[in-house]
Amino acid sequence: MTTETTVRTPLIVKDLKVYYHTRRGPVKAVDGVSFELNRGERLGLVGESGSGKSTIALALMMAHKEPARIEGGSIILNGSNLLDDNDEQVRLRRLSEIAMVPQGALNSLNPVMRIRDQVIDGLKDHNVSMSVGEFNGRVAELLTSVGLHPDVASRFPHELSGGMKQRVSIAIAISMNPSVIVADEPTSALDVVVQKQVVQTLRDVQERIGAAAIMIGHDMGLMAQFASRIGIMYGGKIIEIGPVANIFQNPRHPYTRLLISSLPDTRSKRRLQGIPGLPPSLLRPPPGCVFHTRCPDAMDICTQDIPITRELDPNRFAACHLYGDQDGKEVVL
Amino acid sequence: MTTETVQNSASTNGSELLLRADNVSKTFVAGTFRKHYTHALDTVTFSVPESPPTITAIAGESGSGKTTLARTVLGLVEPTSGKVIYRGNNVAEMSRAQHAEFRREVQVVFQDPFESYNPFYKVDHVLRTPIRRYNLASSKSEADGIVEEALRTVGLRPEETLGRHPHQLSGGQRQRVMVARAVMLKPKIIVADEPVSMVDASLRATILETLRAMNQDLGISILYITHDLTTAFQIAENIIVLYKGRVAEAGSVESVINDPTHPYTQLLVSSIPQPDPETQWGREQETRDEDEIPLTGCNFYDRCPLRMDECTNADPPLYHTAQNRITRCYRYADSPVHLAPDLRSVFAETNPN
Numbered sequence: 001m002t003t004e005t006t007v008r009t010p011l012i013v014k015d016l017k018v019y020y021h022t023r024r025g026p027v028k029a030v031d032g033v034s035f036e037l038n039r040g041e042r043l044g045l046v047g048e049s050g051s052g053k054s055t056i057a058l059a060l061m062m063a064h065k066e067p068a069r070i071e072g073g074s075i076i077l078n079g080s081n082l083l084d085d086n087d088e089q090v091r092l093r094r095l096s097e098i099a100m101v102p103q104g105a106l107n108s109l110n111p112v113m114r115i116r117d118q119v120i121d122g123l124k125d126h127n128v129s130m131s132v133g134e135f136n137g138r139v140a141e142l143l144t145s146v147g148l149h150p151d152v153a154s155r156f157p158h159e160l161s162g163g164m165k166q167r168v169s170i171a172i173a174i175s176m177n178p179s180v181i182v183a184d185e186p187t188s189a190l191d192v193v194v195q196k197q198v199v200q201t202l203r204d205v206q207e208r209i210g211a212a213a214i215m216i217g218h219d220m221g222l223m224a225q226f227a228s229r230i231g232i233m234y235g236g237k238i239i240e241i242g243p244v245a246n247i248f249q250n251p252r253h254p255y256t257r258l259l260i261s262s263l264p265d266t267r268s269k270r271r272l273q274g275i276p277g278l279p280p281s282l283l284r285p286p287p288g289c290v291f292h293t294r295c296p297d298a299m300d301i302c303t304q305d306i307p308i309t310r311e312l313d314p315n316r317f318a319a320c321h322l323y324g325d326q327d328g329k330e331v332v333l
Numbered sequence: 334m335t336t337e338t339v340q341n342s343a344s345t346n347g348s349e350l351l352l353r354a355d356n357v358s359k360t361f362v363a364g365t366f367r368k369h370y371t372h373a374l375d376t377v378t379f380s381v382p383e384s385p386p387t388i389t390a391i392a393g394e395s396g397s398g399k400t401t402l403a404r405t406v407l408g409l410v411e412p413t414s415g416k417v418i419y420r421g422n423n424v425a426e427m428s429r430a431q432h433a434e435f436r437r438e439v440q441v442v443f444q445d446p447f448e449s450y451n452p453f454y455k456v457d458h459v460l461r462t463p464i465r466r467y468n469l470a471s472s473k474s475e476a477d478g479i480v481e482e483a484l485r486t487v488g489l490r491p492e493e494t495l496g497r498h499p500h501q502l503s504g505g506q507r508q509r510v511m512v513a514r515a516v517m518l519k520p521k522i523i524v525a526d527e528p529v530s531m532v533d534a535s536l537r538a539t540i541l542e543t544l545r546a547m548n549q550d551l552g553i554s555i556l557y558i559t560h561d562l563t564t565a566f567q568i569a570e571n572i573i574v575l576y577k578g579r580v581a582e583a584g585s586v587e588s589v590i591n592d593p594t595h596p597y598t599q600l601l602v603s604s605i606p607q608p609d610p611e612t613q614w615g616r617e618q619e620t621r622d623e624d625e626i627p628l629t630g631c632n633f634y635d636r637c638p639l640r641m642d643e644c645t646n647a648d649p650p651l652y653h654t655a656q657n658r659i660t661r662c663y664r665y666a667d668s669p670v671h672l673a674p675d676l677r678s679v680f681a682e683t684n685p686n
C-alpha cells in the first residue's frame with residue numbers, strides 16, 4: 001500500500017490470456033494482450049464487438065467467472081502481480097487499488113439500500129473505521145465531487161435517474177482513491193447531455209485523485225473527448241495503440257483505418273459502410289494475422305505469420321506486416 | 334371487437350395508414366401513500382403510412398418517454414388516454430386473430446438486450462420459435478438456412494452463436510441477436526429501441542445499412558428510437574424530439590439536426606461528442622434551476638437559457654416554423670400555430686438516396 005502513491009506506472013499488463021472453456025474448445029477471448037498505464041493517463045479501449053474488451057475489464061478486477069480462466073500473463077498492479085494474490089488479498093485490493101464503474105444497464109447498485117449505506121459498506125468492507133459523523137461527511141464529500149447534492153445519500157437507487165446512478169457508481173469507485181479506474185461502457189445507456197456530464201465528471205475526479213483510467217466503449221466521439229491514448233482491439237488482441245490525436249488523424253493498422261472511416265457524421269447523408277465479412281472465430285482463430293480474412297491490404301505473409309507489435313512512432317504501436325523492419329524497430333510487447 | 338375505420342382523409346398523402354398513435358398519453362403512478370405521477374407520454378399523435386415505407390427517428394433524453402412510446406405502440410403499455418390503431422383496428426381491442434397478425438407484422442428490438450430474453454433459453458430458441466410459430470419454413474434445413482442468414486446479416490458467426498446462452502455472448506452480440514430476429518421475420522414495421530447502442534462503429538454501419546435496405550427493398554417501415562442523433566441523421570427521413578413526454582420539435586432530420594430551433598434540441602445537438610480530439614467539448618455548465626420549475630407554461634423553462642417571462646403563462650403550442658418543421662417554443666410565436674395533430678403532416682415525404 002505504501003508504494004501506491006509513488007508508483008509511476010500503476011498498471012502493467014503483460015501477455016494476458018483469458019479463455020472461456022466451452023465444450024467445443026477454448027474461446028480465446030483475450031489472447032496475448034499487453035499494455036501499460038501511467039498515473040493520470042486515460043486509455044480508451046475500443047474495437048470490435050466481441051473482441052474481448054469486457055473480458056479484459058473483468059480480468060483486471062479478477063472478477064471473471066467460470067468458464068473463463070486466465071491462461072497466462074501477468075497483471076502488475078502497483079508493482080505486484082494480482083495473479084499471485086489469494087482471494088482475500090484480491091478482495092482488499094479491489095476498490096482500494098483498482099475499481100470499476102459498471103455499465104449503466106447492468107447497474108450494480110443494491111435496489112433496497114440507501115445510497116449512503118452502499119458507499120459506507122464499501123469502505124467498511126475494506127476495514128475503514130470512522131465515526132458515523134465522519135462516514136457521513138465522507139459520503140457527502142464523495143457525492144459533491146461527482147456533482148450530486150449530498151441529499152442524494154438518503155435516497156434509494158430507483159429514485160435517481162440513470163445519469164445520477166452512474167455518478168453514484170463513480171463516487172463509489174473513487175471512494176478509496178484507487179490508482180486505476182476501469183469503466184466498461186459507463187454511458188452507453190445515457191443520452192448525450194448526461195453522457196457528457198458523466199464523462200466530464202469521470203475525467204475531473206480521475207485527474208484530481210491522479211488515478212489512471214481505462215474506458216471501454218464504442219462511441220468514438222466520446223473516446224476522442226475523453227482519452228489521452230486509444231487502444232484498438234480485434235479478435236482478442238490489441239492491434240494498435242497510441243496517442244489519441246495520432247490514432248484519429250493517422251490510423252496505421254488497416255482495421256483501425258476502416259473503423260474510423262465507418263463513423264457517421266451529420267454533414268451529409270451517405271451509404272453507411274461497415275467492414276465486409278464476419279469477425280474472426282475465437283474458437284479457431286485464423287492462422288497469421290487475425291484480420292487477414294477481411295483486410296483489403298492482406299499479403300501472402302499475412303495468412304501465415306502472426307504480425308508482431310512494432311513501435312512505429314514514439315508511443316505508437318501496431319501489429320501489422322505492412323510495417324516491416326524499415327518502418328519501426330521491432331518490439332514484442 | 335370494435336373496428337375503427339380510419340378515413341383516408343386522416344392520412345396526409347391519401348394512402349392508407351399502417352399505424353397511428355392517436356393522442357396517446359401515459360401516466361405512471363408510483364407510491365402507495367403519497368402518489369407520484371410521471372407523465373411519461375403526453376398527447377402524442379403521429380402515423381406511419383402503408384406506403385411509401387418510412388424511417389422515423391424518435392429522439393430525446395433519458396426519461397423523455399421514448400421507450401414508453403415504443404411499448405405503447407406495441408400494445409405492451411395501455412395508454413392512459415388516446416389509442417393506437419393498426420390497419421384500422423384499435424390495438425387494445427383486437428381479436429385474437431388480429432392480434433396474432435399484429436404480433437407478426439410489428440416486430441421490436443428492445444433497448445436492453447440483457448433483459449429481453451429468458452436466460453435459460455439458448456439463442457437457437459429465440460430464433461427458431463418465431464419461425465415455427467409463423468410457419469416461415471417447411472423443413473428443418475430451410476429453418477436453419479433462415480436463421481444462419483439472419484445471423485450473418487448482423488455480423489454473427491452461426492456456428493459460434495447457436496448453442497449458446499445469452500450470458501455467453503458479449504453485450505453487442507446479444508443486441509445483434511435481437512436485431513437478427515426482427516429482420517428475419519420480414520415484418521411490416523420494426524420498432525427498434527436503441528438497436529445499435531452497444532456495437533462498434535463498423536457493425537453499427539452494417540446493421541443500419543441492413544435496416545435501410547429492408548426499408549427500401551422490402552418496404553418495411555422503421556421507428557428508430559435513439560439518443561444518437563448522428564445515426565438518426567444518417568438513417569431516418571424525419572425525426573420527433575421528445576422532452577418530458579411531449580413533442581418539443583419535429584421535422585426532416587436534415588433541418589432539425591443541422592438547424593435546431595427548440596432550445597432543447599439545440600442543447601442535444603451541441604452535446605454530440607465529435608470524433609475529433611481537436612474539437613473539444615465546451616466546458617459550459619448547463620443552467621438548471623430546480624427552484625424555477627413553474628407550475629404552468631413551458632416544461633423546459635427551468636433549463637432553458639433563452640426563457641422569457643411569458644414562457645410560464647401557458648404551455649406553448651407547436652409553431653409551424655418552416656415547411657417541414659414544428660417547434661414548441663414561444664420564441665417562434667410569430668409563426669402560425671400548427672393545428673393538425675398528426676406529426677406526419679409536417680414530415681418530408683422523400684426517401685434518402
Ligand SMILES: Nc1ncnc2c1ncn2[C@@H]1O[C@H](COP(=O)(O)OP(=O)(O)OP(=O)(O)O)[C@@H](O)[C@H]1O
Pocket residue numbers: 020022027029048049050051052053054055056066067282500501502503504505506531532533
Ligand atoms: N461464458 C462464455 N462462454 C463462451 N464464450 C464467451 C463467454 N462470455 C463471453 N464469451 C465470448 O468471448 C468474446 C469476448 O467477449 P467480451 O464480452 O469480452 O467482448 P467485448 O469486446 O466486450 O464485446 P462488446 O463490445 O460487444 O461488449 C465474445 O466473442 C464472446 O462471445
Ligand SMILES: Nc1ncnc2c1ncn2[C@@H]1O[C@H](COP(=O)(O)OP(=O)(O)OP(=O)(O)O)[C@@H](O)[C@H]1O
Pocket residue numbers: 162189191361362363371372373393394395396397398399400401402444560
Ligand atoms: N413501469 C413504469 N413505472 C413507473 N414509471 C415508469 C415506468 N416506465 C417508465 N417510467 C417513467 O416514465 C418516464 C419515461 O420513461 P422511458 O423509459 O419511456 O424513457 P426513455 O426516453 O426511453 O429513456 P431512456 O433513454 O433512458 O431509455 C421516466 O420518467 C420513467 O421513469
Ligand code: SF4
Pocket residue numbers: 253254255289290291292293295296297298299302307319320321322
Ligand atoms: S498483417 Fe496483413 S492482414 Fe493483417 S492487418 Fe496488416 S496487412 Fe492486413
Ligand code: SF4
Pocket residue numbers: 595596597631632633634637638639640641644649661662663664
Ligand atoms: S417556450 Fe420559453 S422556456 Fe420554453 S423553450 Fe421556448 S424560450 Fe425556452
Ligand SMILES: [Mg+2]
Pocket residue numbers: 053054055503504505
Ligand atoms: Mg463488452
Ligand SMILES: [Mg+2]
Pocket residue numbers: 399400401444526
Ligand atoms: Mg428507453
